[in-house]
Structures are given as C-alpha cells and as structure tokens.
Amino acid sequence: MSSLREKLKALEELQQIDLETNEVKAELEAVPGKRAEIDGRVLDARRAYDEEKARMEGNERERRQLESLLAMERDKVKKWEGRLGEIKTPREYAALSREIDIAKKANDTQSEQVRDLTAQAGDIQKALDAKGEALAEREEGAQTDAKALDEARAKAEERLRALDARRAEAAKAVDPALLAKYENIKKRRAGIAVAPVVGMTCRGCHRNIPPQLAITLQRANSIETCPNCHRIIYSSEAVNPPAASTA
Template sequence: MSSLREKLKTLEELQQIDLDSNEVRAELETLPAKRAEIDQRVAEARRAYDEEKSRVEGNERERRQLESLLAMERDKVKKWEGRLGEIRTPREYAALSREIDIAKKTNDGQSEQIKALVASAGELQKTLEGKADALAEREEANEAELKGLEERQAAAQQRLAELDARRAEAVKRVDPGLLSKYENIKRRRAGVAVAQVIGMTCDGCHRHIPPQLAITLQRANSIETCPNCHRIIYAAEAVNPPAPPPA
C-alpha cells in the first residue's frame, strides 16, 4: 500500500476513534441527569411518606387535645352536678341544669369527634405503612440503579481513556498539515471530517460527486475533498482493498 493510502487509512481510523469518543462522552454527559432522575424518584417517595406521617401525627395530636379537653369538661360537669344539691332557689337550679345539659351535649359531640378520629387513624396508619414500604422499595431500587450508573461511568471512562490512547498513537502517523486540515473540517462539520464515497455518492452529505473525481479517488494517490460538503473523501475499496481470493 502506498504512503498516501496509509495516510488515508490513518485518517479513517482517526475519524472512527473520534466518533467513538464523542459517543462515549455523550453517554457520560447523560449520567448526571439520570442520577438526578433516580434521586428525584426517591425524594418523591420520601415526600409522600412524610406527608402521610404528618397526617397520622396531626390526627393523633387532635385526638389527644380533644381527649384532654373532654376530660376537663366532664370533670366540670361532675362538679356542677355536685353543686345542684347545694342550690336553694329554683331559678339558680334551672340555670345550672341548663348549663349542665349544654355541656353534656358538647361533650357528646366531642366524644363522637374522637371516635371518628380513632377510626380514621387506623386507615391513616395503613396508608402510612404502604408509603413506608414504597419508600423502602424505592430506596433499594435507587441503590441498585446508582450502582449500575457508577459501573457504566467507570466503563465509559475506561473506554474513553483507551480511545484517547489510541488517538494519540494515530495522530503521530498523520502529517501535521493534514491533521490541521482534518481538525478544521471536523469543527465545521459536526465532528465528521472524513467520509467514504460509495459509488458516486459522498457518505458525508449524500450528494453525488463528479465522475472524474470518482476516478481520481480510485487511484488513491491524492487527498481530495467533496465539492459539496468539503470533507476529506476517499473510495473505501481503494483504501481498504478486499483480500485476494485464496490460491
């Protein structure tokens, strides 16, 4: 293979290394967002648990307050009832009796509220236990998913280091002027500076090239660029000729 074919083959190799590196870097760039998404799912499960726990605690707090108030009111009614025997005038007796009746009705209402709170407390507790199970499952899944992301990150970083090493070796085999041209085109053309020509079509821009240029590429004795996209082009069969059939 001629020296120029070797240069074109090295450019082909360099281009593939750069494409592979870009793919690995793109994957690495997605990992922080994936990690944040995993953490967000845990945060949502924890928030749901905390909200339900607050409802349980609120129910218990309200019930205890009512129970304390009811106990005080019942004691007050007992004291009033004890005073009934000491009252001498019918008017005072009737007034205190009305107060006792009103207090008892109020106490009955509070007693019903307490019963309702006790009933709802059971349902709230069941819901809380369900939220706790969901949180535990989510945290367990989160741990596994984060571990998987860490393994992916480590593998991608190792792969990138290998590609960087291969690139450093490939760059040594490319003439500085040709390398500079390659880098300039790559910056302008979304990372793709080298393209095959298959038949009469540039694989970079998918447009036809002139017939004379196609013939020139078959000789593989000059560096040519696509007249449409200005990428470095080559004929794959000229740079990588098929192996001769066995004798």
C-alpha cells in the same frame, strides 16, 4: 514514505477513534443526569412519605387536644351535677341543669369528632405504611442503580483513557498538515471530518458527488473534499479493497 492509501486509512482510523470517543464522552456527560434521576425518584417517595407522616402527626395532635378538652369538660359536668343537690331554688336548679345539658351535647359532639379522627388515623396509618414500604424499595433500588451507574462510569472512563492512547498513536500516522486540516473540518462539521463515498454518495452529507470526482477517488492518489459538505472524502473500495479470493 506512506502511500496515499495508508494516509487515508490512518485518517479513517482516527475518525473512528474520535467517533467512539464522542460516544464515551456522551455516556459520561449523561451520568450526572442519570444520578439526579435516581435521587429524584427517592426524593419523590420520601416527600410522599413525609407528607403522610405529617398528616398522621396533625391527626394525633388534634386528637390529643380534643381528648384533653373533652376530659376537662366532663370533669366540669361532674362538678355541676354534684352541685345540683346543693341548690335551694328551682330557678337556679333549672339554670344549672340547662348548662349541664348544653355541655353534655357539646361533649357528645367532641366525642364523635375524636371517633372520626381515630378512624381517619387508621386509614392514614395504612397509607403511611404503604408509602414507607415504597420508600424503602426506592432506596434499595437507588443503591443498586447507583452502584451500576458507578461501575458503568468507571468502565467508560477506562475506555476513554484507552481511546486517548489509541488516538495519540493514530495521530502520529497522519501528516501534520493533513491532521491540522482534519481537526479544522471536525470542529466545523459536528465532529465528522472524514466520510467514505459509497457508489457516488458522500456518507457525510448523503448527497451525490460529480462523476469525475468519483473516478478520481477510485484512483486514491489525491486528497479530495466533498463539494457539498467539504469533508475529506475517500472511496471505501479503493482504500479498503476486498480481500482477494483464494478459491
């Protein structure tokens, strides 16, 4: 039959395994969020690139429309200028000349707009190239980060399987009734059912226990609970006494 110290040590080991398991599970639970963060960085860079690309496409579309309209208007002016020699009356000549002047001024304005759009296109292209490079860097970095995340997840899953196997073995060393009590306290106390007492302080709730209880724990001949947090408590010195000096 196991001594009480052995039972407490078995509980201590079980608690440690459960704490490690919780840490690994937390790592695994964080994986989707980290993956979303990686994907989000790429998405932000792609969105910025697409917005700049849309600006370029809008600029090109507006320039083509203006250039097409300008070509049509210049052809019209040429035709009007060709008709000037055919006009017989001064009034008609003056009227057509006035229309030609108005059309030329409008064409000059459109030409200036085309030049402005061309200059803007150069600036947009520079921004587009920069954002394209940023997108490529983000995509490359995302591949590296995703690969590292996948490797970390695989290792965590392997550790979790090993911890599950260790827990199954450790649980065998704990009396069924004590194990049931442990599991019940663990559910109510944020996963920590067993806590050492150092000096007179429970490391579960960080509050002092009564002096008489501290003395009882030193004997390590009974299962006790903290009067404050109701966790199973034990004396670290009693359960894990320092090794005897060989000097």
